[in-house]
Amino acid sequence: MTGAVYIMTNDLAGNQVVRYDRASDGSLAFSGKFSTGGLGATGLAGSNQGGLILSNNGRTLLVVNAGSNDISIFQAHQNILSLTGRTSSNGIMPISLTINDRLVYVLNSGGAGGKGNIAGYRLDKEGELSPIAGSVQPLSGITAPAQISFNPEGTVLVVTEKSTSIVDTYTVNAHGVASAPISHASSGNTPFGFAFNNRGTLIVSEAAGGELSSYTASSSGSLTTISGSVPDNQLAPCWVVVTGNSKYAYTTNAHSGTISSYTVDRNGVIHLLQSIAATTGSGDIDMALTRNSGYLYVSIISSHSIQGYKVHDDGSLSWVTTITGVPAGADGLAAD
Secondary structure, three states: OOEEEEEEOOOOOOOEEEEEEEOOOOOEEEEEEEEOOOOOOOOOOOOOOOOEEEOOOOOEEEEEEOOOOEEEEEEEEOOEEEEEEEEEOOOOOEEEEEEEOOEEEEEEOOOOOOOOEEEEEEEOOOOOEEEOOOOOEEOOOOOOEEEEEEOOOOOEEEEEEOOOOEEEEEEEOOOOOEOOOEEEEOOOOOEEEEEEOOOOEEEEEEOOOOEEEEEEEOOOOOEEEEEEEEEOOOOOEEEEEEOOOOOEEEEEEOOOOEEEEEEEOOOOOEEEEEEEEEEOOOOEEEEEEOOOOOEEEEEEOOOOEEEEEEEOOOOOEEEEEEEEOOOOOOEEEEEO
């Protein structure tokens, strides 16, 4: 066993994390299921990015329970997950998480017709979350948000709002408290998934237009477009990951059943590398790269499967594995 891949069942009767062992050749084998103690929710799968995340060292796994409005915390040791805490999300229907060192933020969608918010926490050495006073901040309104994430420095938070085509930023002070939101019009319609590269370039998908855009995010929370709405010539690009060397970005096209690849230069300019870097089958949603960016994994809701690809030095992908039997309605994906 070299690493692991995690997905959550999002079961309404009791959410669980499913763990798969990852071999050195990228192949996966079922390892076990671990109860979060919380509940899944209808409508979560396919609507969000970052529903479960790993800490940078791979030892802590954080999971949203969208149906019980809380967050579960696991410690990972060898092939076992130990539940160490469960904490209120301080909002309705948590859908996305982000972590920077010991600072954690959650995005609450607000549920059907509700107004979402974000909330911050400190993660202690025992694996428990403590709410940060004053960290709960609103979104711009009823927005159908998709994701929250820190910039690499942990000083700015970004949230995408699908229904308003707005990208919100929040500055984060030395105490971990987020500012009020600063709202920016997206370069294209329906901003969804996104990722920062290690140089701080923000790369965002635009599901309605079939495009990706890149931005710089300043320490004051302002966004400046670098490459605006670069098409991938596919349908519904939604989820985004960026390799650890900052050179390549990938997006899943949920309606086309494909993965597209982009190059990212040192100035944050993106160019389409391959419109079809891989064909997955329709309903490809969440993606996750291993920590060394050697393998890319994709959740396919139509076939209830996870596919794995080798990431080559030139950014191309080659299929290595498919594992079936993933529970219907499963959400999120994390890899170590």
